[in-house]
Every structure is written in structure tokens, then in C-alpha cells.
Amino acid sequence: MKNISELEYNKFIALIYEEIGITLSENKQALLESRFYKRMIHYGLDSYSEYYDLCLKEYTEKIEMLNLITTNETYFFREEEHFKFLKEYLIGYSNTTKVKVWSAASSVGAEAYSIAMLCDSIVPANQWEVLGTDINSHVIKKARMRLYQLSWSLKIPQELRHKYCLRGKGKYEGMFLINRELARNVKFQTNNLLEYNKDLGTFDIVFLRNVLIYFDKETRQIVIQNIVKNMKVGSYLIISQTENLNGLNIIELEQVQSSIFRKVLQREEKICLTN
Numbered sequence: 001m002k003n004i005s006e007l008e009y010n011k012f013i014a015l016i017y018e019e020i021g022i023t024l025s026e027n028k029q030a031l032l033e034s035r036f037y038k039r040m041i042h043y044g045l046d047s048y049s050e051y052y053d054l055c056l057k058e059y060t061e062k063i064e065m066l067n068l069i070t071t072n073e074t075y076f077f078r079e080e081e082h083f084k085f086l087k088e089y090l091i092g093y094s095n096t097t098k099v100k101v102w103s104a105a106s107s108v109g110a111e112a113y114s115i116a117m118l119c120d121s122i123v124p125a126n127q128w129e130v131l132g133t134d135i136n137s138h139v140i141k142k143a144r145m146r147l148y149q150l151s152w153s154l155k156i157p158q159e160l161r162h163k164y165c166l167r168g169k170g171k172y173e174g175m176f177l178i179n180r181e182l183a184r185n186v187k188f189q190t191n192n193l194l195e196y197n198k199d200l201g202t203f204d205i206v207f208l209r210n211v212l213i214y215f216d217k218e219t220r221q222i223v224i225q226n227i228v229k230n231m232k233v234g235s236y237l238i239i240s241q242t243e244n245l246n247g248l249n250i251i252e253l254e255q256v257q258s259s260i261f262r263k264v265l266q267r268e269e270k271i272c273l274t275n
Contacts, residue, residue, distance in 0.1 A: 001037075001040065001046060001047075002046075002047065003029070003033060004029050004032055004033050004048045005048070008047070008048040008049050008052060009029050009032065009048075011049075011052050012024075012032060012048070012052060015052070015055065015056075015062075016066065016069055017219075019062070019066055019192075020066055020069075020070070020135050020192060020194065021193070021194045021214075021215050021219035021222070021223065022069065022070070022214045022215065023214065023215065023216050023219070024069075032048075032069075033048075035068040035069065036048065036051055036065070036068065039051065039061070039064065039065070039068070051065075063137060066135065066136070067136045067137060067138045070134075070135055070136040070139075074107040074108060074110045074111060074210075075110055075152055075155060076110045076111075076113070076114045076148075076152055076153065076155050076156045077114045077155045077156055077157070078110070078111065078114075078155075078209070078210075079209065079240065079241055079259075080155075081241070082207070082209070082238050082241075082259070082260075083114065083118060085236075085238070085257070085260060086101075086115065086118055086205065086238075087118055087122065089204075089205065089236070090118060090119060090122040090123055091122055093123065093204075098126075098127050098128055098129055099119060099123055099127060099128040099129075099204050099205075100128075100129055100130075100131070100201065100202070100203045100204050100205075101115050101119065101128070101129075101130045101131070101203060101204065101205045101206075101207070102130075102131050102132075102133070102200070102203040102205070102206045102207065102230065103115060103130065103131065103132040103133070103207045104133055104191075104193065104206055104207060104208045104211075104227060105133075105134060105193070105207075105208060105209065105210065105211040106132030106133055106134050106139075106140075106143060106188065107134055107136075107139050107143075108139045108142040108143050108148075109132055109139075109142065109143025109144075109146070109178075109186075109188065110148070110152065111132070111207055111209070112130050112131075112132035112143065112186055112188070113146075113164075113178050113182070113183075113186065114156070115130050115207065116128075116130045116164075116182050116183075116185060116186045117156070117160045117163075117164050117182065118160075119185070120164070120182055120185070121159075121160060121163070125181075125185065128185060129185045129186075129187070130185060130186045130187070131186075131187050131188075131189070131200065131203075132186065132187070132188045132189075133188070133189055133190065133191035133200070134188075134190065134191070135190065135191070135192055135193070136190075137190050140188045140189065140190055143188045144188050146177055146178035146180075146183055147168075147172070147175055147176075147177050147178075148175060148176055148177075148178075149174065149175055149176075150167070150168070150174050150175055150176050152176075153165055153176050163179070164178060164179045164182045165177070165178065165179070166178075166179060193211070193223045193226060193227070194219070194222055194223065194226070195226065196225075196226040196229050196230075197226075197230070198229075200230050201230065202230055202231060202232045202235075203230055203231055203232065203235060204232060204235045204236070205235060205236045205237075205238065206227055206230070206231055206235070206236070206237050206238065207238050208223075208224075208227055208237060208238070208239050209238065209239055209240040209243070210240045210242075210243070211223075212239060212240070212243045213240075213242070213243060217247055217248070220245075220248060221248050221249065221250075224237075224245065224248055224250050224253075225250065228250065228252050228253065228263060231252075231263045232263065233263055233264070233265060233266060234262065234263065234264075235262070235263050236256070236260055236261065236262055236263075237253060237260070237261045237262075237263070238259060238260050238261075239259050239260075239261075240259060241258065241259045243259065244259075245261070251265075252264065252265055252266065
């Protein structure tokens, strides 16, 4: 099988950008070759052009291709400062409605379950819910399984680890399972951040971490505008400490910490006040 040509590579770059907004740099040819190789063998294809045409023709294969592209590095209680902020927010929460938190790029679920552990340890069980979404359908399936390598549990606070994590035995030696009771209030589904999804509802806190780095400025603008529509006035958006919203026209948000933003008004309300 020949290596991917520059023309073939550029066609995949354009398709991936159009579908999920991720921009691949010019030196990722080897990445595409390695991730597409098994699919091409599966279909008996001789060129990447044939695989590209198949992705255009077969929706399910296009989704499979996008699943292969989206990387998902994650672990429990990543960026500790954000969970300190969440803990303080939950302790001070006095509304009679449920606390609703969205893990908007949830990968295999470590972030969503980390959020859930804090929620359940502070807020009554019937007063919180967590939604995890990701473009990658494979990682959503893994998140629903609740099963992780034991090494992933090391950063979970000891009292939470003892309460919510079940150590595996036998064939599950070296793994742990998230408690079923905790998972009752955690839901996972696929979602494309390039599209506003009204059906998700509105949230008190949105975690959108370690995903903006894959987007160019134009796409970041679209993603944040869509996210903001799913936020209540007074709610918070948390991005990674290595990311920023510099240069974006997001008038609904005000920065309260280096990587934390508060929604102050709906867009139409703020526009009316400035006219």
C-alpha cells in the first residue's frame, strides 16, 4: 500500500475540518496512515483516495474515520484548581433546582465521573446531574462501561476513591469500576460542538477543557457561541489552564479567573442595553 499523497492528505484535512472543526497540521500524514490502515485492510482498499470516497459514500464509515482521528487523553481530577472551584460552588449552592454540570468534551468519562463524585459528596443525590458528551462514539461507549485502569485512580482523593471506586478482581485485576449508584445521575451521549443542541438543556457549570487547542480562531468562536447558548445566566464556563478565549467576540462572558468565565447576560439582552 502506498503512502498517503499530499492531495489525499489535504482532502482528508478538509473533510475533518468541515465535519468537526479540527485542524490537522501539515506533519500528521503518518498519523492518518497508521489510524486508517486497519480500515483500509478491512475493506480491501489499495489507496487512501478509495477510503476517502468510501467515507463520503457511507455515513457510518465517515463516523468511524472521525472516531479514529479524535484523540482522547484524559484522567481523573485533571487540573486540580478547577475541582477546588467546583467544590466551593457546590458548597455555596442554595437553589432549589438541580445542579446541572456539562462535561462538553468528556472523552472516556473520567472528567464527568470526577465531577459526579464531588457533586454526590456535597449535594443530595436527587439534586444534581452530570452530562458528558463527545464527538467520538467509541469513547462514549467506554464511558458508559465505567471501567478504568487502576493507575487512573491515583489522583482521586482518597475518601472519594474509597466511596465510589470498586477495585477489580480476577480478570479485572488492575482495574476499577465506578460505583453504579454514582453513575445513575451521569448520562453520556454524542454531540458535535460545531452545532447548537437545544435538546441538551441549560447548565450551571460547563467544563470545556483541552479541546479548544484543536480548533482555529473561527471554529473556537462557533464552539463557544454554541456552548454559551446552553448556559444559564450566572453559570460558569471552565476551560483548560493552557487555553484562552483571546480574540473571540463573546460578549455574554466575563472572566472571573484565568480559565473560568461567568455568563452575565443573554446576547440579545446585552445588545439592547448597548443600543
